[in-house]
Amino acid sequence: MYYVGTCPFCEQGSLGIRICSKAGDVVLLCDECDALWLSTRLTEKPLFPREPDLPCPCCPGNLTESPSHWADLGEIYQRGWVAAVKGETA
Amino acid sequence: MNSDQDKYFSMNQPEHKQTRSKVRSSSWSIAIVVFLVIYLILQWQQDQSDQPLELVQNEESIFNTGESSGQKALPSLKEADPQSQIDNAKVPHQADLKQQQTESAASQTSSRLVASSPAKMKPTPANSNRPPPGSTSKPSASQSQPELGQLRDLGGKVWESTAGLKYGPGSREKHRLLHIMRHAEDQPQRPGKHGVFSGEGDRKKILAMIDEAYLQALKGGRRVETKQEGDRIVYTVNMGRSVGFIGGQVGNRQGKPSATKIRLVLEGTNVITAFPL
Numbered sequence: 001m002y003y004v005g006t007c008p009f010c011e012q013g014s015l016g017i018r019i020c021s022k023a024g025d026v027v028l029l030c031d032e033c034d035a036l037w038l039s040t041r042l043t044e045k046p047l048f049p050r051e052p053d054l055p056c057p058c059c060p061g062n063l064t065e066s067p068s069h070w071a072d073l074g075e076i077y078q079r080g081w082v083a084a085v086k087g088e089t090a
Numbered sequence: 091m092n093s094d095q096d097k098y099f100s101m102n103q104p105e106h107k108q109t110r111s112k113v114r115s116s117s118w119s120i121a122i123v124v125f126l127v128i129y130l131i132l133q134w135q136q137d138q139s140d141q142p143l144e145l146v147q148n149e150e151s152i153f154n155t156g157e158s159s160g161q162k163a164l165p166s167l168k169e170a171d172p173q174s175q176i177d178n179a180k181v182p183h184q185a186d187l188k189q190q191q192t193e194s195a196a197s198q199t200s201s202r203l204v205a206s207s208p209a210k211m212k213p214t215p216a217n218s219n220r221p222p223p224g225s226t227s228k229p230s231a232s233q234s235q236p237e238l239g240q241l242r243d244l245g246g247k248v249w250e251s252t253a254g255l256k257y258g259p260g261s262r263e264k265h266r267l268l269h270i271m272r273h274a275e276d277q278p279q280r281p282g283k284h285g286v287f288s289g290e291g292d293r294k295k296i297l298a299m300i301d302e303a304y305l306q307a308l309k310g311g312r313r314v315e316t317k318q319e320g321d322r323i324v325y326t327v328n329m330g331r332s333v334g335f336i337g338g339q340v341g342n343r344q345g346k347p348s349a350t351k352i353r354l355v356l357e358g359t360n361v362i363t364a365f366p367l
Contacts, residue, residue: 003281006281009319009322009324010324010353010355010363011367012282012285012353012363012367013363014280014281031262032355032363033322033355033363034261035322045319046319048319048321048322051258051357051360052258052259052260052261087281089279089280089281
């Protein structure tokens with residue numbers, strides 16, 4: 001999982017780049033508390049999608065069921081978020 | 091002779107009357123005494139029969155209330171993980187809860203019976219097995235406190251802890267309990283910090299600490315920091331003792347410092363995550 005930093009809400013989780021199951025929307029999702037950002041501007045307030053299915057805030061898809069997944073480097077590059085990436089978790 | 095006889099009878103007549111009146115009065119007094127004795131015996135029998143009747147009525151009411159509401163109010167406690175060992179200490183705990191419930195139901199029903207009509211009462215023999223009220227051992231204050239970290243099944247894969255926190259489906263691990271258990275051991279390669287609970291990976295101990303932190307958070311005070319964002323609430327509770335250590339890449343660089351706080355991220359009573367800090 002490529003991450004862009006530590007979640008400012010729970011201050012523990014890593015913010016991974018997640019692609020939704022339907023329209024391929026890209027979001028930042030905390031792997032600890034499921035807080036969500038629509039952009040890499042982390043000063044904005046997070047969204048908290050409904051548990052446990054985490055519906056995508058941009059389309060009728062969701063962030064939990066296949067084919068939703070953590071973005072690979074090519075997908076991140078395509079969306080122009082490569083500069084925000086801090087690293088990759090094991 | 092006749093005149094003598096008449097004289098004799100006339101002279102003896104008052105004596106006969108006296109004897110008759112004496113016999114009458116003594117027979118009356120005997121009758122009164124017998125009546126009193128019978129009355130007292132009847133009274134005593136009634137007193138004897140009233141006592142067991144009340145006890146039996148209470149027992150019947152307990153069973154009735156148990157069927158209607160008591161059993162629903164106290165669902166059976168189960169382990170979250172069927173593979174984990176059954177905690178023997180939980181069995182007397184459940185018995186204590188049932189006893190408390192039965193006693194409270196008994197007091198409620200007996201108070202109700204006072205108002206109920208006596209026509210409904212059926213006299214029954216005094217064969218109740220209930221111990222006398224004086225011999226009933228009431229649970230002490232420490233016994234009545236449920237053990238923290240216990241889970242009970244609410245259905246729908248949702249489990250409720252002793253303190254009222256709910257663990258349901260969610261997270262990358264598909265269930266919050268599994269997610270919490272990520273914090274049972276270090277992940278040295280995890281970016282940033284990774285709080286690790288003490289308790290050697292024992293789920294009950296970890297959940298008990300989380301319950302304790304939650305109860306402290308509800309109480310509030312200087313040891314509790316609260317942050318709210320919409321439905322989400324974050325409690326950071328200073329536990330005043332070591333509750334684990336800081337692992338992850340940062341924690342390992344710092345030599346795994348001790349963690350004395352627990353952070354709870356909740357939605358209402360639903361646990362999103364919890365970890366030492």
